[in-house]
Amino acid sequence: MSKRLNLKERYKHMTRLGWETTYQSMDDVFPYDTYEGIKVKDWDAWEDPFRMTMDSYWKYQGEKEKKLYAIIDAFAQNNGHTNLSDGRYLNALKLFLQGVTPLEYQAHRGFAHNGRHMRGEGARVACQMQSLDELRHAQTQIHTISHYNKHFNGFHEFPHWHDRVWYLSVPKSFFDDARTAGPFEFMIAVGFSFEYVLTNLLFVPFMSGAAFNGDLSTVTFGFSAQSDEARHMTLGLEAMKFMLEQHEDNVPIVQRWIDKWTWRGYKVLSLIAAMQDYMLPESPMSWKEAWEVYFEENGGALFNDLARYGIRPPKYLEVCAAEKDHLSHQVWGVLYNYAAPAAMHTWIPDDRKLDWLSEKYPDTFDKYYRPRFLHWREMEKQGKRFYNGSLPMLCQLCQIPMAFTEMDDFTQTCFRTSEYKDDKYHFCSDGCKDIFDYEPEKYVQAWLPVHQIYQGNCGGPTLDDVLKWYQFNVGSDNFDYVGSEDEARWNDLQGKGEKPADKSAA
Amino acid sequence: MSVLSIGEYEGTVMDNVERFHGNQLVYINWEKHLFFCAPHAFPLPPDMPFAAFVGELLPATYSAHPDWEKIDWSSVEWLLDGEAFTPDMDASLKDNGVGHKSCLRFTTPGLTGIGGSGS
Numbered sequence: 001m002s003k004r005l006n007l008k009e010r011y012k013h014m015t016r017l018g019w020e021t022t023y024q025s026m027d028d029v030f031p032y033d034t035y036e037g038i039k040v041k042d043w044d045a046w047e048d049p050f051r052m053t054m055d056s057y058w059k060y061q062g063e064k065e066k067k068l069y070a071i072i073d074a075f076a077q078n079n080g081h082t083n084l085s086d087g088r089y090l091n092a093l094k095l096f097l098q099g100v101t102p103l104e105y106q107a108h109r110g111f112a113h114n115g116r117h118m119r120g121e122g123a124r125v126a127c128q129m130q131s132l133d134e135l136r137h138a139q140t141q142i143h144t145i146s147h148y149n150k151h152f153n154g155f156h157e158f159p160h161w162h163d164r165v166w167y168l169s170v171p172k173s174f175f176d177d178a179r180t181a182g183p184f185e186f187m188i189a190v191g192f193s194f195e196y197v198l199t200n201l202l203f204v205p206f207m208s209g210a211a212f213n214g215d216l217s218t219v220t221f222g223f224s225a226q227s228d229e230a231r232h233m234t235l236g237l238e239a240m241k242f243m244l245e246q247h248e249d250n251v252p253i254v255q256r257w258i259d260k261w262t263w264r265g266y267k268v269l270s271l272i273a274a275m276q277d278y279m280l281p282e283s284p285m286s287w288k289e290a291w292e293v294y295f296e297e298n299g300g301a302l303f304n305d306l307a308r309y310g311i312r313p314p315k316y317l318e319v320c321a322a323e324k325d326h327l328s329h330q331v332w333g334v335l336y337n338y339a340a341p342a343a344m345h346t347w348i349p350d351d352r353k354l355d356w357l358s359e360k361y362p363d364t365f366d367k368y369y370r371p372r373f374l375h376w377r378e379m380e381k382q383g384k385r386f387y388n389g390s391l392p393m394l395c396q397l398c399q400i401p402m403a404f405t406e407m408d409d410f411t412q413t414c415f416r417t418s419e420y421k422d423d424k425y426h427f428c429s430d431g432c433k434d435i436f437d438y439e440p441e442k443y444v445q446a447w448l449p450v451h452q453i454y455q456g457n458c459g460g461p462t463l464d465d466v467l468k469w470y471q472f473n474v475g476s477d478n479f480d481y482v483g484s485e486d487e488a489r490w491n492d493l494q495g496k497g498e499k500p501a502d503k504s505a506a
Numbered sequence: 507m508s509v510l511s512i513g514e515y516e517g518t519v520m521d522n523v524e525r526f527h528g529n530q531l532v533y534i535n536w537e538k539h540l541f542f543c544a545p546h547a548f549p550l551p552p553d554m555p556f557a558a559f560v561g562e563l564l565p566a567t568y569s570a571h572p573d574w575e576k577i578d579w580s581s582v583e584w585l586l587d588g589e590a591f592t593p594d595m596d597a598s599l600k601d602n603g604v605g606h607k608s609c610l611r612f613t614t615p616g617l618t619g620i621g622g623s624g625s
Contacts, residue, residue: 035512182510333543371621372541379570386541390567393533393545393609401544411538411624413545415609417588423522424587424607426533439509445517454549455525 007051014053018044018121030119036182039247043120046242050231052129061136068140068224075217076147085213086281087152087490088481093145093218094154094344095275096206099171101141102162106175107190108134114183123242126235130191133228137221144221152486153476154343160471161343164458166449167271167335169399173446174268178261180442184243185257191236193261197302199229200294201269205276205284212282244309251310256438262314263431267398274331277357278349286360287328291320316431322407325361329369330403336376337388338401340463343472345481348377368410385480391450396425397432397443404428420444523606530606532599534564537613538624541571545609552600556593573617585611 005013021029033040052060074080084090108131115128149155162168178189194202207222240258243250273287285293303313332346339346349357354373357365379386392401406412416427420440427433436443452458459469467474476485509515523530526549535545546567550559560579568574584591586602587609593602604610619625 031512036510330540330543333540337543368623368625371623372625375541375572375620375625384570386570388542390546390548392543393535393547403540403544405540411540411619413535413537413540415535415588415611417609421519423519424605424609426607426609441509441515441517443517444519444521446520448521450547451521451531454529454531454547455521456527 011051011053014055015048015121015125017124026119030117032117033119033183036184037253038184038243038250040120041246043118043123045245046120046122046238048122048126049234049238050126050129052125052231057129057132061132064224064227065136065140068220069143071220072144072147072217075220080216081148081151082493083214083216087486088279088345088347089209089213089215089281090148090152090486090490091154091344091346091481092206092209092213092275092279093148093215094158095271095279096218097141097145097155098158098161098165098343099168099271100202100206101138101145102159102168103171103175104134104138104141106172106179108132108138110175110179110186110190113179114186117183123239126238130228130232130235133225133232137225137228140221140224144217147217152489153473153484154345154486156473156477157343157471164449165341165343165470166338166394166399167342169447169449170271171268173399174264177264177442184239184253187236187239188243188254188257189261189264191232192240193258193265194236195229195232196236197262197295197299198265198269199233200298201290202272203229204294205272205280205287205290208284209276209280212284213280241309244306244311248310255311258311259315260435260438263316263429263435264398266320267400267429267432270327270331270400273328274335277328277360278332278346278353281353283356286357288324288360291324295320315434316429319407319429319431323404325364326368326405326410329357329361329365330405331400333369333372334392334401334403337386338392339479340387341467341470341478343470343477345479345484345486347481348373348380364410380480380482385482387479391453393426394448394450395428395432396446396448397427397436398429399446399448400428402426402428521607526606530599530604530608532559532604533607533609534567535609535611536568536571537611539568539571539573539614539617539619541620541625542568545611550599552604553598555596555598556602556604557595559599560593560595573614573619576617577614578616581615583613583615585609585613 020026027034111127111131111134115124115131118124118127145155162172178186181189203222207219210218210222240254243254276283276287276290300313303311335342336346354370358370376386394400395402402413402415404414406414414428416430416433418425418427418433418437418440425436427436449458453466459465464474467478472478481487521531528551529549530552532548532550533545534548536542548563565574584593586604
């Protein structure tokens, strides 16, 4: 007997999840992988293409961690935060830590569940590896961004905020929805739609945004995650092709999930669109350009390839195409209106940025949005910075304030409504209404932050009560960037302006 | 379509009127004035007179807009849950047919927002 196993034997001995159970029936051991209606003839057709074993996984990830933490340490020792392009950039990082990092953790939980509950060995091993990756991503992001928490506001209670604050209910509800679906739907929701189709639209703005704005630490955790992401994309695509190849009856089910989760993901990305166009002082590309490259071109090629399975592109792409000239501006309007109950700052862009927006959005920015921003700037000059004092109507499905407009009139708010069991439900779009109408019993359970405040479940009736319940440091974490402690601290670091108050006293 | 599930599945309705302590949710939108980024939501007593809704709540909500004081209330057009509607100012919200989670929208003809941009 040879002392060393070859790679295939080694993998077989190091994983070994694929036996037929005898004490209990397979259906009792795996109770969740049939009820969604996905028919599987042969689980062994799903092979793990990476053949990664735990020992090789630890070794490989350990190398990457060493490099990452060396750079994080150097970044801290050299006060890397002083080399950012501008203090406004920090708000992109706040949105990332509050909105995206907790999703990595949710993905960890979701893939761990799938890693237990799919009866195929290849599927299970791949999901377990991804589950570990996602936990690692959450951890490295928290460690990396913790440096900024030493110097700036808006970072300190991010997991608490993720569970409570209104704009964070958008990404949170997306993942709550995915994790309460069955294992196959989760694979399409997160593995395919999010990790494969939409991932570039999420990570490129943050990572190339970080590179353009001098944030070496964020660039580094991006790189550290990149090889994992390639594996995740492969898994997502493979999962979907597996479903399509196993039985033709699976095709309409998968199609419906692609339609649903592309739209769900697109709505979450509207927050990223606003970040990309407004929070990055130096912008690598506009939202519209990113949508064209990463969705229309790359996604178009993907869906051409999938046509042979009987899969068509997701529904409502014509809405996304028409909306790409408006999306980021409308969502920035929301974040500007409601900067009081937000744990990040917003502001009116300076002239240089306004001109950049005009250049990138020649058909819409000057016509619809510049007048609005200039008026708000004028109010601010008069000492009357506009804060919307009344709470917004939210979409029942995506939970974003109903800020979106009709495609044939971009000044007309889009209203859609359904009746279900004697109650009305309101939506921002046909895409959101369709998802509700298919499974209303699921979405009547939505925890809508505005309605919860009015029911008395969020600390009390006044804004101060709610912000206290959110655990904001009021006046430090929220309101406009102009006049904020962050701005004063940034100016001080640059040797201009007055010395800010000590953060620890805030 | 009902939710596919491994057993009986019934969701808890999170926003039924009983949860609002005697109030009902009412949504309101000033059409084509996206200075206010989205419609608003309010918990209101069903017996609130429509006149109080227009005369007290709306100014507190919208008076930061320069068009507000130019509104000619005799020409304002209303929609209630998507249907044309003429409110009776002396009657209550309820008697005007405004129910829980009703959506009121009003258009102010001639007023087109900041610089005509619909803002």
